[in-house]
Amino acid sequence: MNTNYSDCLLTEVAWEVCNQVGGIYTVIRSKVPTMTEVWGDRYCLVGPYFHNKAIAEFEPINNYDDVFGQAVLKMRDLGYEVQYGYWLVSGRPKVVLINHFSAFYKLGEIKYTLWENHGISSPDGDDLLNQVIAFGYLAKVFHQQLDEVKGDVPCVSHFHEWMTGTAIPEMRREHVKTSIVFTTHATLLGRYLAMNDPNFYDHLPYYDWNKEAVNFNIEPAVKIERAAAHGANVFTTVSEVTARECESLLGRTPDMVLPNGLNIERFTALHEFQNLHKEYKDQIHEFIIGHFFQSYTFDLDKTLYFFTSGRYEYKNKGFDITLEALARLNWRLKEENTDTTVVMFFITKQPYHTINPQVLQSRAVMEEVRSNCDAIVQQVGDKLFEASASSDDLKLPDLNKFVDEYWKLRLRRTLLSWKSHELPKVVTHNLVYDSQDEILNFIRQSNMVNNQHDKVKVVYHPDFIASTNPLFGMEYGQFVRGCHLGVFPSYYEPWGYTPLECMASGVPAITSDLSGFGDYVLKNIPNNENKGIYVTNRFHKSYHDAAQQLADQMYHFVHLSRRDRITQRNRVESASEHFDWQNLGSYYDKAHRLAFSMAIR
Incomplete structure (x- = not known):
């Protein structure tokens, strides 16, 4: 097997790729320039395909010669709708966008496999959960196809949040040749508990996670999150605060903390x-x-x-x-x-x-007041200039004489209609x-x-x-x-x-x-x-x-x-x-190197 880190591939899988639905979108998008600078063409993001959102941020690639493009073609041969192109953000990374609805015809079979192999049951009427399960299945299929075309080139796959989580236990079970990093940005159960328990942090070590998940009717999502955390080769979160939460609610202490950054715009002065x-x-x-x-x-x-x-x-x-x-x-x-x-x-x-x-009317009338004042300023300015230029003495003219009665009356009426008690x-x-x-x-x-x-x-x-x-x-x-x-x-x-x-x-x-x-x-x-x-x-x-x-x-x-x-x-x-991601990106690099070291063992 190839053991050179400089040849390693990196895929990054997130529900928020080309899909602005939450704060993780900012994490993924802002980090892209740092990732492409380090990884170049060896880096590819994977996300769900929503046409109405992707149309403004996605540009198709017509060349499928690289390993990511070849894996996309193999998925299409299997009958799935998959788009390949560039994400139109700074860094222009390659992206694979998967239409998870193209796997809905076998959703029952996918759900049965999750239940049989990992004890994750899921109700039929939850639309988001259905989409997440179908997307996770197709993310696994994509990495299987990538496995076939990349040969002995090592690969690290970085998954974010529970919405991508169903892929992880299945990829481990089916021995897909990639080392998996999973990052939880917030535990799902933690958010619910904090909203409802005023002593959340004091009670944190003592919660029965399964009982609480059932109580809040989020058991399938919590089980997906736990399966992802335990199935990953490298488990990470975004802060020490959340790391304590993961230990109690997910049953695994994160291997690393990956703080979030931004692309900081620097000013020369x-x-x-x-x-x-x-x-x-x-x-x-x-x-x-x-x-x-x-x-x-x-x-x-x-x-x-x-x-x-x-x-x-x-x-x-x-x-x-x-x-x-x-x-x-x-x-x-x-x-x-x-x-x-x-x-x-x-x-x-x-x-x-x-x-x-x-509120709207007040704003509109204020604009009318401004318009009247601008007209008066223009009128006074023009007349003041003419009077000053033609004056024989240095006395300042009476400015009131320069304003037409029409504008005085109009301004007064507008102000009267605007003022309120x-x-x-x-x-x-x-x-x-x-x-x-x-x-x-x-x-x-x-x-x-x-x-x-x-x-x-x-x-x-x-x-x-x-x-x-x-x-x-x-x-x-x-x-x-x-x-x-x-x-x-x-x-x-x-x-x-x-x-x-x-x-x-x-x-x-x-x-x-x-x-x-x-x-x-x-x-x-x-x-x-x-x-x-x-x-x-x-x-x-x-x-x-x-x-x-x-x-x-x-x-x-x-x-x-x-x-x-x-x-x-x-x-x-x-x-x-x-x-700045130029500084905090080093945390991600350490996580990927740790995962790579596990891949080549």
């Missing part, structure tokens, strides 16, 4: 990203004017923008503790009668009917489950409903931000750059990309020691608060103690001078280099 912060902050100002100034005003030069984002998991994402800390911060700032205003954005995804009509809306959309929403219920109970005297205002936006969004008109990354502080004190977060994305944008962030990212920061980044990365201690801390620490951290940030905030943005942007 520090002022470049500071300029971007100002540009996007000005766009957020426009939203704030439209949303709040209809009812009352405050000084935008003394306004700080905080935000949190992510899937709606009220406790797991730390929305509960964030709201409690904001209420305490609001009381403290009111007590000292500060002239600073904090606007806190909650950006998440919840079912809604429409954007609130009053109602409080600015907390939530920008009409929610389907308004009365049951935990964020809204806390806000109402604590009376943080955007009163004029409140120093902390809240904007709850139950949809993700994109350039097509009529309220913001900017991309999420631009919105992040325009903010001053990201707040992510998660209770359950195997890694935590959102604070890392803040760092990469030069925005200070708060995380928690229960997130993989926060745990990594405490162990690897000295003087982290000085670098703009705050960590709220939640491990073995009460809810109220953690909320008070979070409130104190936000209070400290509010009282930084403008110069100190600029310095902190410089420091956090510099510290983000630590998380």
Whole structure:
């Protein structure tokens, strides 16, 4: 057998290849340039084929001369629909996209094999589970065909998450000649337990995994995850936090921890990203004017923008503790009668009917006010220039005379139609489950409903931000750059990309020691608060103690001078280099080398 690592092939299998459905998509996609730099043409990704998603990210290859292409042709000969091409992202890696629906005709047989050989039973009515099982079967078939065409060339196959997991025990049973790495980014059972048990971490060593899986009706998926973890030659996860979870809930301690990174965009001069912060902050100002100034005003030069984002998991994402800390911060700032205003954005995804009509109307009328003001500025500017150029003295003309009565009246009428005595809306959309929403219920109970005297205002936006969004008109990354502080004190977060994305944008962030990212920061980044990365201690801390620490951290940030905030943005942007895939990719290389050493034994 060939024993040269430089000849080894690497396949990477994930449900998120060309399929943007979650945070692992960011992991896989952002890591690609580092992988292609190391592996070149010996690297190929494998994922599911969804035509409507792949059409924007996938380009077919017409040449099937390499081993991956030959394996694709052999699969087609077996009657399966398989696409071969390039993923149109940085690095342009080769990808094999498998239409798992082309194996649905034998789904019953596949399920029986899983049950007979591995004790994994699966109900008929679960659509995602059916797709996952069919995809896992075809991922196994692909590696069998690759086995036939590659000869004695060694191969490492890296699988991500339980959605790819059914392939692993079957590949081991059928002696497919590849060494398998499996990475769990979060245990499925852990996420459910953390949402439902306030003492999850204390109870972690004592759970009966099978009983709890049955209780949450996720037994097949949990069994798939356990089979993958135990079947892999090298088992990995993304953080020490999740490693402890894997030991208790999956019954295997990970061989390695593979931290997540990003492609960090480096600026040749520090002022470049500071300029971007100002540009996007000005766009957020426009939203704030439209949303709040209809009812009352405050000084935008003394306004700080905080935000949190992510899937709606009220406790797991730390929305509960964030709201409690904001209420305490609001009381403290009111007590000292500060002239600073904090606007806190909650950006998440919840079912809604429409954007609130009053919010939309206020935004539209504000645009009309701006249009009127622009017309007046143009008129005054032109007439002022003519009057100044033709004047015989140096006296400044009366500018009021330069504005037509028409524009004065129109502006006055527009302002009168815009101004309102109602409080600015907390939530920008009409929610389907308004009365049951935990964020809204806390806000109402604590009376943080955007009163004029409140120093902390809240904007709850139950949809993700994109350039097509009529309220913001900017991309999420631009919105992040325009903010001053990201707040992510998660209770359950195997890694935590959102604070890392803040760092990469030069925005200070708060995380928690229960997130993989926060745990990594405490162990690897000295003087982290000085670098703009705050960590709220939640491990073995009460809810109220953690909320008070979070409130104190936000209070400290509010009282930084403008110069100190600029310095902190410089420091956090510099510290983000630590998380560049150019550095963290070495962890993946170690895992692949370990798997390779097992393949050649």
